[in-house]
Amino acid sequence: MKKTIIIGGGAAGMFAAIAAAERGCEVHLYEKNEKLGKKIYITGKGRCNLTNACDMEKLMDSVCTNRKFLYSSFYGYTNQDVINFFETHGMKTKTERGDRVFPLSDKSADVIDTLRDAMKKSGVKVHLHTEVESILLEDTAEKERKKKILGIKLKNGTEISADRVLVATGGLSYKTTGSTGDGYRFAESAGHKVTELSPSLVPFNTREEYGKRMQGLSLKNVTLSVLDGKKCLYEDFGEMMFTHFGVTGPLVLTASTAVLKKLRQKELRMEIDLKPALSEEQLDARLLREFEEGNKKQFKNVIGTLFPAKMIPIMIELSGITPEKKVNEITKAEREALIHLTKHFPLTATGLRDYNEAIITRGGVSVKEINPSTMESKLVSGLYFAGEVLDLDAVTGGFNLQIAWSTGYAAGIGMAE
CATH class of the missing domain: 1.10.8 (Helicase, Ruva Protein; domain 3)
Structure with missing residues (x-):
C-alpha cells in the first residue's frame, strides 16, 4: 500500500485525498489550520460557486493561463463529473445565471462537509493544526538522475516518510485562510521554477471622489469597458459595485485578469454604459x-x-x-x-487591490515541469502538485474551483497508480 501525504486541506487537496484513498492508498492529509476548506468556506460570498455547468468549449475558453495544460485533467474529470460527485454524495446542487453551480442550500459549509465525509469513508487520515516545514528529497550527487521524494518534515521537527507527496497549498490570496505561499517554497526547494506571482480576480482602486460617494451601490445589466488610450483592453456586460476604495463585482474581477499587467504600469480609463440596451x-x-x-x-x-x-x-x-x-x-x-x-x-483605475482581496493568485509552479495527465513533477519522482499552487487561473464563475477539482483528481489517480 503506497503511503501518500497531501499538504493542504483545500479543494484540490481533499479531492486528491479521496481519489487516492478510494484506489487503495494510505492517505495522510496535513492542514495547518484548525479546520479544512477555509477558502472554500468564503468563496461565492459564503455560498460556494463550486463549478460552472457550461459546455467543454466554454470551460476551456474560461481559462486565462496555460489552457492547453488542462486539456487532459478537464476531460479526465469534467464539470459534470464534479456535479455528479456532490449529488451522489447527498449534496443537492442548483444552476444559476451564467451556468454557475451552487449547493442547493446556498451554504459553502455543505461542500466542505461532503468532502470531509467522503474522506472519512475512504479512510483518509486528517491531521489538523499540523504545519509542514519542508519536503524531504533523496540526496543524489548525480545531476542527470531524477530526484525522488522521501517524505516531509513538520514544523515541530518530526520527519515522516512517504512514497508520494502532493503539494496542494494554494496561492497567496486570502492570507487569513492560510495561503502564505508555502507551496512555492517547497517547489523551489525541489528545483522547480515559480513564475511571477500577482493577485488576480481582484477589485480596482479608482481615483474619482464621486466613486466613493456611491459606496455600496450595485449596478446590474451594465457594460464595463477598460481602455488604454483608444485601445479597448476589456469589455463585458454584467454586474459591478462601488466601494470605499473603487469598484468590485463580477465585471471588475474578470476585467482584472485582462488588464493586470497594463494596470501595474499605468492608470487606465474605465467607462460604464449605464443603458447598454439602448442606442x-x-x-x-x-x-x-x-x-x-x-x-x-x-x-x-x-x-x-x-x-x-x-x-x-x-x-x-x-x-x-x-x-x-x-x-x-x-x-x-x-x-x-x-x-x-x-x-x-467615466472612472480612472489607479491600481489593483492586494492579495487579501484577490480571489486567486496569478502565476505559480511552472506547468512545463509537471505531467499534465498525472500532476507529477518531471524533476522529482513521487512529488505532485495540484490546484492554485500551479501556474493556472481562470475567470470568475466557478472555473477556478473546477481547476482545483480536475487537477486534484488527476493527482489522486496519478499517486495511486
Whole structure:
C-alpha cells in the first residue's frame, strides 16, 4: 500500500485525498489550520460557486493561463463529473445565471462537509493544526538522475516518510485562510521554477471622489469597458459595485485578469454604459419623453426615473446641467452631454487591490515541469502538485474551483497508480 501525504486541506487537496484513498492508498492529509476548506468556506460570498455547468468549449475558453495544460485533467474529470460527485454524495446542487453551480442550500459549509465525509469513508487520515516545514528529497550527487521524494518534515521537527507527496497549498490570496505561499517554497526547494506571482480576480482602486460617494451601490445589466488610450483592453456586460476604495463585482474581477499587467504600469480609463440596451438615439427618444411628461419640473426631479438614487447627484454634477433648470429649457447640446455621460460614465483605475482581496493568485509552479495527465513533477519522482499552487487561473464563475477539482483528481489517480 503506497503511503501518500497531501499538504493542504483545500479543494484540490481533499479531492486528491479521496481519489487516492478510494484506489487503495494510505492517505495522510496535513492542514495547518484548525479546520479544512477555509477558502472554500468564503468563496461565492459564503455560498460556494463550486463549478460552472457550461459546455467543454466554454470551460476551456474560461481559462486565462496555460489552457492547453488542462486539456487532459478537464476531460479526465469534467464539470459534470464534479456535479455528479456532490449529488451522489447527498449534496443537492442548483444552476444559476451564467451556468454557475451552487449547493442547493446556498451554504459553502455543505461542500466542505461532503468532502470531509467522503474522506472519512475512504479512510483518509486528517491531521489538523499540523504545519509542514519542508519536503524531504533523496540526496543524489548525480545531476542527470531524477530526484525522488522521501517524505516531509513538520514544523515541530518530526520527519515522516512517504512514497508520494502532493503539494496542494494554494496561492497567496486570502492570507487569513492560510495561503502564505508555502507551496512555492517547497517547489523551489525541489528545483522547480515559480513564475511571477500577482493577485488576480481582484477589485480596482479608482481615483474619482464621486466613486466613493456611491459606496455600496450595485449596478446590474451594465457594460464595463477598460481602455488604454483608444485601445479597448476589456469589455463585458454584467454586474459591478462601488466601494470605499473603487469598484468590485463580477465585471471588475474578470476585467482584472485582462488588464493586470497594463494596470501595474499605468492608470487606465474605465467607462460604464449605464443603458447598454439602448442606442444613443433610443436613449435620446426616452429622455424627450421623460422631459415632455414633466416639462414644468426641474431637472433634478425628473432624472430620478433614469438612475439609482445614489447616482443621481453625481449624474447631475457631471452632466453640467443646473439641477433647478426646467426640463423644457434644457438644450439639445445639454441633452447630448447627458446621453454621452450615460453611455460613457467615466472612472480612472489607479491600481489593483492586494492579495487579501484577490480571489486567486496569478502565476505559480511552472506547468512545463509537471505531467499534465498525472500532476507529477518531471524533476522529482513521487512529488505532485495540484490546484492554485500551479501556474493556472481562470475567470470568475466557478472555473477556478473546477481547476482545483480536475487537477486534484488527476493527482489522486496519478499517486495511486
